[in-house]
Each structure stands twice: as structure tokens, then as C-alpha cells.
Amino acid sequence: MALTSKTLLCILMAGTLVVSVLILWLWPRAARPGPAGWAARLGMLAVAQLCLLSVLLVAANRSFGFYSSWDELLGRSSTVQALEAAPAGGKLPPALTVKGPRSIGLKGPRQVAGQVEEVAIRGRLTGLSMTGFVYLPPQYFQAGYRTETFPVVVAITGQPGISKNLITQLKVPQAVSEAVMDKTIRPTIYVLVRPSVVPGRDTNCTDVPGGPQALTFFNQDLPAAVSEHYRTTDTPGSWGAVGNSTGGYCALKLPMTNPARYGAGAGLSADYFARKDRDTGDLYDGSKKLQNENDLTWRLKHRPAPPVSLLVSSSKQGEPNYRPTLEFAAAAKAPTRVAKLIREEGGHNFQTWREEYPEVIRWLDAQLRDRTAPTPAP
Structure with missing residues (x-):
């Protein structure tokens, strides 16, 4: 059970x-x-x-969503990794497998409200894998858009957490579906995942020396897997990212480290550096240089500014990251642009993030709008 x-x-x-x-x-x-x-x-x-x-x-x-399985609760690995030989002819196994559609109470059939599918993603570069969900907009199933591609946003929940929280607690695909139906945003694919790629370890979307290459998974493996299976737009900067807490750190880190793929990122109550604790272990093998490279505020101050748009959110009361958020935004220089979503009150919780998501979804759409957008076939 x-x-x-x-x-x-x-x-x-x-x-x-x-x-x-x-x-x-x-x-x-x-x-x-x-x-x-x-x-x-x-x-x-x-x-x-x-x-x-x-x-x-x-x-x-x-x-x-602190623990997703009994094995994770008891500190045992909940995944089994096995090297699979390529079949005759050299054809690789699929990088993304659809487990089936999931009913989440969208307001209409898939041609009207879209559809959520549960997926398993296999990283060909890193050997890492995870399960998650993909929201496909209604246009994806309409005949008039049958040859069109769609921009993608990767939504990342906090740590510890499970990808299902983005559906059950934050209501992300529900909010996206309503916005698409209301025509307040353009049809967009949303990929819903968790930040951890290793059971029982908080990898903070970081390439760990001699360990899991979590950043490479999100920057390379995940986009390749999604694009291989779905009709995605892959022009430079046509993807976005959004997340809360640790997921927000990841969502800011992806465009800052891979602007050719991710043109925009939004971090809700985000961390701006990878914390070191018993759940993370040593992510940098004792290297101060690697630690600095994964400090987002340090990167804004000391690395060339990438041509991306970032959004950060915090609350003046109830948020420990309020001053770090202001420091991060102040460190930005062109062509990096940082928008701030500041609340008078709020907290580090699902209710606050759930209220922020509809506005953040519209903001992401505006940032990706100039890069690409699907249009109906004649």
C-alpha cells in the first residue's frame, strides 16, 4: 500500500x-x-x-509530499538502475514513456481544456531518471494545430516534495488550462517534476563532482526527452522554468546556466544558493569555486550576464528570503532582466504559491511570447 x-x-x-x-x-x-x-x-x-x-x-x-514512498521514508533507494543494451540496429530505448492520461478535473475534454499525462523520463547523458507529469494544451489535439510546435515551461516543486504536489496543492495545470481557455496566455506545454533526481538526496539541481549530474539532467536530458516525444518549439530561449523554494532555485538556475534553451525563469520564495545539510551532503567536493558557481547572486555579480528574463517573489513579512531577493535583483545587469513580485504578507507555503502562480504563468507567457508562438494551420 x-x-x-x-x-x-x-x-x-x-x-x-x-x-x-x-x-x-x-x-x-x-x-x-x-x-x-x-x-x-x-x-x-x-x-x-x-x-x-x-x-x-x-x-x-x-x-x-515529504516522502513519496516507504523506501524513501526508511532511507532505502527506491529505484533500480540497470544498464540495457541497445536493440539490434542500434535504436535507443525511448527517453520518455507515457504511462497514461491522468484525470485532474479539467473543465472539459482534451480538445477544450487540454490533458495531463503521467510520464517517465530516462536521462541518456546522465543515466538519471524520474517520473512526472506533462500538461498538453487543447490546441495540441486540435486539427488546426496538428503541425504546430509549442513552447515549454518546466515547473519544479520544492524539496522534499513530489511532482504530484504541482497538481494537487499548487493547481498548476488547472491554472494553465483556464488561462489558455480564457486566451490570457498562448498554448504552452507544462512539464511537472520534482527537483530531486536521486532518492533520499537533495541535489539542488547541481552537478555533483563524482556524483549525480542533476543540472545536466534538467539542462540536457529532460529537454531532449520531452522534445523527442512531443511537438515542442526548440528555438533559442523558447523554454521557461518556474518553481517554489528549492524548485525556485532550480527554475532560476536553468536560464542562468543554459540561456540557449531557457529564456525565462521564475523562482517563488526561492533560495539563491544550494544549502549544505544532511540531505544534500557535500555538493562541491570542498571546492569554493564550484560553490560560487552555484550561488546565483554571485553569478550575477561575477559572470557575464545571460540574455534572460527572471522573476523572483517574496513577502515583506513571513519570508526569510526577502532581503536575499532584493540583493539578487539589485545585482542583475543587462541583458539580464529581473522582475520582483513582492507581497506585504505571505509565507513559505502552498497557499501563497498557489495564489502567485496565475500571475507568474501570465508573466512567463509574456517573456516567451516574443521568442515563438504556435499559430493555427491555414
């Missing part, structure tokens, strides 16, 4: 209810003097607390 499944939560809730009824029934029998009575009552209280705590923890994990 999956750690994030609704079935598990329902079973735990039902079990807690049954245990509570049993305790109420047994309590008078245990209310006798002496050590045995005390031990019985303490044991019943402990069982009740354990049941209630399990419900709260599983519910919180479902809401915030």
Missing part, C-alpha cells in the same frame, strides 16, 4: 476510531488501584496517541 495513498489514510483513520471506542469500553475495567491498573491505563493512552499521530503524519505527508 503506497505511503501517499488515500486508502492508507482511510485505514489509519478507521483504526484510530476503533481503538478509541475500545479504550472507552476498556477504561472502567482498567480503573483499578495498583501498578497493574496504572500500566494498563498508560498503555491505552500510548496506543491512542500513537494511532492519532500516525494519522496526522500520513495526512501531513500527503499534503506536503
